[in-house]
Amino acid sequence: VRKNQETPYLLAYFVCSLIFFCSLDTKPFTVTGSIYYINDVFGPLMSFFFALVITKKFANELMTKAVVANFALFLIALLNLNNYVFLQLVFAAITFVIALWSIVTAFQKNQADKGLALFIAAAIGFVLIELNSISVNITRAEYFETQLYFLPVLFSAQLFVITLFIFTSQIINLKTEYKRLATKDSLTELENRNSAYNLIENQVALAARNHSPCALLMVDIDHFKAVNDIHGHIQGDIAIRLVADELKKCTRNYDVCCRFGGEEFLIFLPNTELNRAHEVAERLRMKVTDLSKEKVFGPLTVSIGLCSYVFDLDIDANISNADKALYQSKGAGRNTVSVIEAS
Secondary structure, X not given: OOOOOOHHHHHHHHHHHHHHHHOOOOOOEEEOOEEEOXXXXXXXXXXXXXXXXXXXXXOOHHHHHHHHHHHHHHHHHHHHOOOHHHHHHHHHHHHHHHHHHHHHOOOOOOHHHHHHHHHHHHHHHXXXXXXXXXXXXXXXXXXXXXXXXXXXXXXXXXXHHHHHHXXXXXXXXXXXXXXXXXXXXXXXXXXXXXXXXXXXXXXXHHHHHHOOOOXXXXXXXXXXXXXXXXXXXXXXHHHHHHHHHHHHHHOOOOOEEEEOOOOEEEEEEOOOOHHHHHHHHHHHHHHHHHHOOOOOOOOOOEEEEEEEOOOOOOHHHHHHHHHHHHHHHHHOOOOXXXXXXXX
């Protein structure tokens, strides 16, 4: 879960950008015979904090170190070279490339992140054009005096567009996380009961309209209390996740898999005949036992109850039918699949 680690750096970038923008028309000052502008300080800081915003946003520690190293090399070069403007643009180009790479290689990206990547790519193109069009030895005065006609547009746009993209991305990430917390079981990443009920209701409405058969399965881990008592609750959690993972693998993307209780799971199979649902149940039962043989708590077995979904009954009544079938499996010695006629 992202913790918005980029927020302090975003604030620093925002402040530096405001100072930079407000200082565009300020006159240069002289220190020890050399001409300086306020933006000589805040220009590189903008690039530095901007790159940190991106690398922190995607928790890329390697790229964060690359940003810091690039800034350190830039400062060292300033002590030994006089072509400040050219060095600053080279520093900005490398910094933008690092930031873009952090987004491109990120595991999870939303639409705002993709827009931000396009914006950075455009910024890289702009800097490269600048590097190609200016002299390596151009002075500060020459550069800032000849470039002022587009700098206000460039940096005011950069300030607001980047801020918009990043804050939008943060909002999207927060909404996604809140939705996940509200609908998913934290241990297994299966649907929780409330979410499963909503999904099943939607699927049932569609199936009833199309006269498509549906099936319900109740799955229970056999002798689960013994797993916790003998091997501990951590191993018990591993056992639950193992079964949950197999539920996902044995079902389709649009099937509904839910952690119904502690060690009990519910599966809703839309557009599925009873015999096909029985095949899914048997495959799940055998896979759980096979994959758990080498585990500390293994081998695990599961009991499964199966019934056709009756559209004239509500969800709870249908689940009750599947539960009755599950108790038949328990009564038959466990590690089996039982089918009950829906009533």
